[in-house]
Amino acid sequence: MTVTEPFIHLDGLEKTFTVRRRAGLVRREKREVRAVDGISFGVERGEMVGYIGPNGAGKSTTIKMLTGILTPSGGRLRVAGIDPSRERTRLARRIGVVFGQRTTLWWDLPLKDSYTLMHRMYRIPDARYRENLDRCVELLDLGDLLDVPVRQLSLGQRMRGDIAAALLHDPEVLYLDEPTIGLDVVSKAKVREFLRDLNGERGTTVLLTTHDLTDIEQLCSRVMVIDHGRLMYDGELAGLHEVGESERLLVVDLERELPPIEVPGARFVRAEGPRQWLAFPATESAAPLVAAVAAAHPLVDLSVREPDIEAVIAKMYGGTREERRESLR
């Protein structure tokens, strides 16, 4: 029996950068940065996976290798059977990339002109292009924006425009690097809903890099954590919370300043005037806690905050970032 290779397959993948830095007036020192340090994983077709980690962990470097922009220093990499750095152009027809912090759209042109250019660049068959464009315009609410120059779009509008641009050629894989960064709550919800539908209806494989754990919670059944270029966790988000013993925060706005709230299952963290912060295990549902607080206290408002990724990872491995770096040496 032949074992088929996963759709995206990394085996001991490495990327080392050589950085030169001044070590005196004239002398320069060479230093090696192992941005990706032997990562192995497989992603099956149609999976939606979160790829998370603290700043400088090696996420963007991995994505750049997956798209063929960077050549690995070691290990093996295949996307849809293609070696990305050797056959970048062939792979480009099968993948889509969205970098939240940069745009692939033409800054001075109306949004629709960028799409026309992509239509030609990717040589997308006319009917397919029309169908995909119409679908994106409808689902991403782009109708009123098509004639607006990209530089005049808000961040959320631009992001939706970028996501559409990445999908016009029907990619089988979509890499998203911080797709919800800087977006307001409504825009975030729109982007997430669209991605969920895309994955459900078209079976597009999605690899998502984000600092927002809510993105992962709402979209991904599997999450991979990378730190210092190494894979530290691969499994369900709930499992990550368990390993990291992470806590969510319930932020409660009361009608007036009151003594610390005491409810079973939560820990009082701090108060500032009528606002109080209560911590509870991220593996538990917030609903019973909200009900208990609302039943016993005069509430004005409340919200739930997800643990941040840095905090979960710090708890998972203990110590500070520097101590963790030492422990990996």
Ligand SMILES: Nc1ncnc2c1ncn2[C@@H]1O[C@H](COP(=O)(O)OP(=O)(O)OP(=O)(O)O)[C@@H](O)[C@H]1O
């Ligand atoms: N072109 C480069 N030359 C030298 N070092 C680099 C280069 N690109 C990345 N690095 C280094 O490699 C490491 C990993 O960087 P990378 O951008 O992949 O991290 P990241 O997880 O995407 O971080 P962030 O969340 O901040 O975007 C960092 O130490 C970074 O400084």
